[in-house]
Amino acid sequence: MEFLDIPLFDDDFYKMMFRFVINFTFLTLIIRFIYYPFAKRKDYVFTYYLISAIVFFLCFTLKKYNLDIGMALGLFAIFGIIRYRTDPIPIKEMTYLFVVIGVSVINSLANKKMSYAEIIGANALIITVLIIIERYWALKQEESKSIVYEIIENIKPENYDILKSDLENRMGLKINKVTIGDVDFLKDTAKVTVFYFNNNQD
The missing domain is CATH 3.30.1490 (Dna Ligase; domain 1)
Structure with a gap:
């Protein structure tokens, strides 16, 4: 069924919701349990969640237009250089912004050539690297x-x-x-x- 030439329902809805649950779960591990305990910045927690959600849904929606890898990297670059009109973002916060955007892009644009095991594995490896760097390798200033x-x-x-x-x-x-x-x-x-x-x- 369609309404104004737009389908009322699409099977991709289930795929989108499942991908979003995966994305949100791993982002919560990154933002709430890795970033926040060290930084204690609630304002960036809010920012990271909202930006990652918008990037995920935007990329998933644009994926319907069969974007190639060049367009995907272009989107990644656009969101990666986001700046606010207030104070400049510290390097560490900018890095985490890059991470949450990258994770959202990976989870939303993965196609049939990439299994769920690879998607979850990539997310898990990113979290593992963050934990190692934050807890064991981070040098005190x-x-x-x-x-x-x-x-x-x-x-x-x-x-x-x-x-x-x-x-x-x-x-x-x-x-x-x-x-x-x-x-x-x-x-x-x-x-x-x-x-x-x-x-x-x-």
């Missing part, structure tokens, strides 16, 4: 902060441990090292730089 320190006695080399312990208690950070900068003996102050890892990366 050391941050630094310069402060004015007033206990001038503690800047002596022999009092380094006392200086470090005092700064850790005051700042609530686990400090890796402390360097001494300019010293003002008239005001009994010194500029010190503390180096530490961000708590979100511990």
